[in-house]
Amino acid sequence: MATIFNEKNVSFEQRQSPVPEFAWHTSRKLAEMAGAKQLLFEIRSLDPGKYSYPYHFHRSVEEIFVIISGRATLRTPAGFQEVQEGDTVFFETGPEGAHQLYNHTxxxxxxxxLRTNPGIDICEYPDSGKINILPYEEIYMADERVDYYKGEENVAEKWK
Structure with missing residues (x-):
């Protein structure tokens, strides 16, 4: 069955991070309301002078922004450019798909x-060096990576 979302059935809540520059309004659980299994989606509203999430990319998720109204500056590895009403922007997985919005208007x-839903995703933040395991929001510093076999010495002792 088709599910239609519009101003009559979509409500927004403000999401404010501890860092004041990151704030947005987001719709609640649209994908869940629609019964989506393979997709996650929300309608977001970015206020003037605010940034979307920190600059990031996904290892497992492809993402699309469809600009419904207004304009913003999009940051990608290619640089900065303005996006506006009617634009559709695709972000591939990996560092080439890194992105962030700033409402300069x-x-x-x-x-x-709109994004794919593989169940688990790894999100990386190039500016801060963090790694986020989603949907659990387990966040680690990338520079703390260790060798796969670290701490695995003396395995035979553990079998006794």
């Missing part, structure tokens, strides 16, 4: 955030 920028 005086009006809100509303966009559909």
């Amino acid at each position: 005086a009006e809100p920028c509303r966009y559909l955030d």
Whole structure:
């Protein structure tokens, strides 16, 4: 069955991070309401002078932004460019798909955030060197990576 979302049945809640520059309004559980199994999606509204999530990329998730209204500056590995109403932007997996939005205008920028749902994803943040295991939000510093066999010495002793 088709599920239609519009201003009558979509409500927004403000999400404010501890860092004041990161704030947005987001719809609640649209994919769940629709019964989606393979996709996650929300409608987001980015207020003037605010950034979307920190600059990041996904290892397992492909993502699309459809700009519904307004304009924003998009940051990618290729640089900065303005996106506006009617634009559709695809982000591939891996470092080439890194992205972040900043609303440089005086009006809100509303966009559909649509992404695949593999169940578990690894999100990396190049600016801060963090790794996030989603959906669990287990966040680690990438520079703390260790060798696969670290701590596995003397395995035979553990079998006694």
